[in-house]
Amino acid sequence: MELFLMTLVTGLLVGGIYSLVALGWVLIYKCSGVLNLAMGELTLIGAYVTLTFYQMGIPFVLSVLLTLLVGIVLGYMTERIFLDKLIGEPILTVIMLTVGLSFFFKGIIEFLWGTDTRVFTPPIFALKPISIGYLRISPVYLWSFILAIVLLIVFVAFFKYTRWGLSMQATADDETAALSLGVSARFVYAAAWAIAFMSAGVGGALLGNINGVNISVGYLGLLVLPAVVLGGLNSVPGAIVGGIIVGLLENFSGTYLDQYFPGGVKQIMPFAFMAVFLLFRPYGLWGWERIERV
Amino acid sequence: MSSVWLPCGNYHENYVIDQGWWQTRVIKGKMILLLAIVFIGIPLFASEYWVGVATMIGYTAMGAMGVQLLIGYTGLITLGHAAFIAVGAYTSTLLVLQFPWPQFLLDWGLAYPISILIGGLVAGIWSVLFGLPCAKVKGFYLILTTMAAQFITVDFVITQYVSQIGGRGQAFSLPPGTIKIGPWIIDSDVKSYYLMAIMLTLIVIIFANLLRSRPGRAWVAIRDNDIAAEALGINIVWYKLIAFFVAGFMGGLAGAFWVSNTAALSPEHFPWFLSLWLVGVILIGGAGSIHGAIFGSIFMVLIMELLQMAVIPISDYYPQLLINFAYLKDSIFGLAICIFLIYEPNGLAYRWWQIKNYFNLWPFSY
Numbered sequence: 001m002e003l004f005l006m007t008l009v010t011g012l013l014v015g016g017i018y019s020l021v022a023l024g025w026v027l028i029y030k031c032s033g034v035l036n037l038a039m040g041e042l043t044l045i046g047a048y049v050t051l052t053f054y055q056m057g058i059p060f061v062l063s064v065l066l067t068l069l070v071g072i073v074l075g076y077m078t079e080r081i082f083l084d085k086l087i088g089e090p091i092l093t094v095i096m097l098t099v100g101l102s103f104f105f106k107g108i109i110e111f112l113w114g115t116d117t118r119v120f121t122p123p124i125f126a127l128k129p130i131s132i133g134y135l136r137i138s139p140v141y142l143w144s145f146i147l148a149i150v151l152l153i154v155f156v157a158f159f160k161y162t163r164w165g166l167s168m169q170a171t172a173d174d175e176t177a178a179l180s181l182g183v184s185a186r187f188v189y190a191a192a193w194a195i196a197f198m199s200a201g202v203g204g205a206l207l208g209n210i211n212g213v214n215i216s217v218g219y220l221g222l223l224v225l226p227a228v229v230l231g232g233l234n235s236v237p238g239a240i241v242g243g244i245i246v247g248l249l250e251n252f253s254g255t256y257l258d259q260y261f262p263g264g265v266k267q268i269m270p271f272a273f274m275a276v277f278l279l280f281r282p283y284g285l286w287g288w289e290r291i292e293r294v
Numbered sequence: 295m296s297s298v299w300l301p302c303g304n305y306h307e308n309y310v311i312d313q314g315w316w317q318t319r320v321i322k323g324k325m326i327l328l329l330a331i332v333f334i335g336i337p338l339f340a341s342e343y344w345v346g347v348a349t350m351i352g353y354t355a356m357g358a359m360g361v362q363l364l365i366g367y368t369g370l371i372t373l374g375h376a377a378f379i380a381v382g383a384y385t386s387t388l389l390v391l392q393f394p395w396p397q398f399l400l401d402w403g404l405a406y407p408i409s410i411l412i413g414g415l416v417a418g419i420w421s422v423l424f425g426l427p428c429a430k431v432k433g434f435y436l437i438l439t440t441m442a443a444q445f446i447t448v449d450f451v452i453t454q455y456v457s458q459i460g461g462r463g464q465a466f467s468l469p470p471g472t473i474k475i476g477p478w479i480i481d482s483d484v485k486s487y488y489l490m491a492i493m494l495t496l497i498v499i500i501f502a503n504l505l506r507s508r509p510g511r512a513w514v515a516i517r518d519n520d521i522a523a524e525a526l527g528i529n530i531v532w533y534k535l536i537a538f539f540v541a542g543f544m545g546g547l548a549g550a551f552w553v554s555n556t557a558a559l560s561p562e563h564f565p566w567f568l569s570l571w572l573v574g575v576i577l578i579g580g581a582g583s584i585h586g587a588i589f590g591s592i593f594m595v596l597i598m599e600l601l602q603m604a605v606i607p608i609s610d611y612y613p614q615l616l617i618n619f620a621y622l623k624d625s626i627f628g629l630a631i632c633i634f635l636i637y638e639p640n641g642l643a644y645r646w647w648q649i650k651n652y653f654n655l656w657p658f659s660y
Contacts, residue, residue, distance in 0.1 A: 100631030107625025
């Protein structure tokens, strides 16, 4: 029972981080229809940039804020340089462009920072686990979760209540109508990419705190894809729930299935579950069903 | 198939000519010349190194054919094709190493050829297994199931279980002499090249013939508009599954060939990178044409070789560059894909088509 509860809590906490990254993904998809496969590399960039700032002696929270700034700049530039030219092209072209971008970013990251695992030194969070009742939770997970949730709320609030957020929603809903009302679609696309870079960057920084920063953080960023598919591609609550489902799946399979299938079952489970789940609910939990006509 | 305008004075007088392989004498001559270059010219005149490069091109092209069939002809985007190449490679290797072959088959050198075919079949069936969701899901959801195929197959099943068979550790190596076709033991670059050239030619012939028969037309119809295709009486799930099978089969053949080239095998030969690389190859070459896949392979492999050559002199001044070259290579590959998608979205095959038409109609092009 204790093991079960521990797994549940850890899964929920890690899932919170995935939710944050998944939110960035869904924002891009909703606003500009781009299916982004470079999400893993965006998390990597975030992790390394935060690490670099932190090693320069800047406090962690400030480094995260600086990462957000870098994220805005990079996201804006990416959209302007690469994706702006492909608006209205077929889906495969845009997807492959993001694949190309992912190679581009990954190569640059490996070129600049190498492939060794780096850790945040000195450690940011205390190593001694916090005890709540008979649960023992590592503070890294708890604080990451809290930070992720705070940012999640900030992003959702931005999306719901600010002028820019509302114009993004309008574009997501009906691009032509939004254009006719004076919303600049190009600005919205750039803003969506900036937010995606920001959320992925912070997600990467937090994930990097848990396991150390190396290329495998990019793989954790890829886990966002099953998350958004489980939730349904164009649903913000779906992304959040999907992220938590992925976190739970990962940890439960790590705890209970690893003894039967030793090796990487933890990493594979979200993908395997997703593939089976799609057979029963082809549009995820809350994705829009596409009605097609000839 | 994008049709080429024929030179002045050539007309299609009946359906057989219209569907013919070689529509004019010039084309026939060109193709025979091409075959002569591939089978005689390159092995005769190229150095061992360039024959190796050509083999690499052929391997990439064989792998890319399956991706071309799925993406370019059926419209099913796949990002996990390396999984099926890996399945073919591992099936073939395990058969050669572990299967109790009857002695006469070994004497006749049939063990490896049979294992190539079985590797292809197993890869095809494995591919259909992951293609099953295509009955219900489309678009991005399907892309993700093919991605799942990659991670489940290579990172989990093969790395954790298949690699352990026989207790050799993760990497397999084939003892010399086991890869034998008839009387020939494949042990040199040139022999490997010949095997590649024969397999690639056969794959192209089979693929091109499939495309101009019933399944091929069904695939193109599904790609262009699947609902309309269904309304025309095409069983789209069935034909999509056939497409998955054939693509997996071709991938499996490529994988089984790869074993003969390296005589060693490890899961690291089939990373997710390879899947994406193959998609990049067909996009740069041009989706929806067989020669596009070949152009793309030639272009990508050559670019990487040339980069390597260019880096070596610079590395005297900046040694870090050579050490981290593999990463730079990834980066340049990514950038190349982006630039091609933005500025040449139809790929090299389209440019080739334009050049050919220009000369076919020259000097009065309208």
